[in-house]
Amino acid sequence: MSRIAPIFERLKQDNRKALIPFITAGDPDPSMTVLLMHELVKVGADIIELGVPFSDPMADGPIIQRSYERALKHHVSLKNVLEMVAEFRRTNIITPVILMGYANPLEAMGYQNFSVRAKECGVD
Numbered sequence: 726m727s728r729i730a731p732i733f734e735r736l737k738q739d740n741r742k743a744l745i746p747f748i749t750a751g752d753p754d755p756s757m758t759v760l761l762m763h764e765l766v767k768v769g770a771d772i773i774e775l776g777v778p779f780s781d782p783m784a785d786g787p788i789i790q791r792s793y794e795r796a797l798k799h800h801v802s803l804k805n806v807l808e809m810v811a812e813f814r815r816t817n818i819i820t821p822v823i824l825m826g827y828a829n830p831l832e833a834m835g836y837q838n839f840s841v842r843a844k845e846c847g848v849d
């Protein structure tokens with residue numbers, strides 16, 4: 726069963742909006758990402774949106790572009806992002822995690838391989 730649907734059902738019953746914060750995986754430093762994810766949950770995040778760094782983020786604004794640049798300086802890849810989600814899942818199996826990014830890294834990994842790995846790691 727999806728982790729996302731029950732969140733929106735609960736929010737509807739509580740007559741409130743979802744808090745879905747976005748952070749870029751690997752920014753400011755890869756070692757901080759999972760810690761930040763847990764802190765977001767502590768302060769009320771209903772769902773976490775995790776940005777996958779990409780070298781040419783033309784559809785994003787300057788803030789997200791710079792966050793991707795910082796993460797890429799640490800060589801954060803889609804594989805690393807999935808590993809971060811897997812680490813988060815070791816202690817949190819409830820909070821949904823969605824990814825935001827560009828098709829290019831998925832194409833490089835292969836869509837089928839990405840789908841399998843994302844599910845194994847706990848991406849929603």
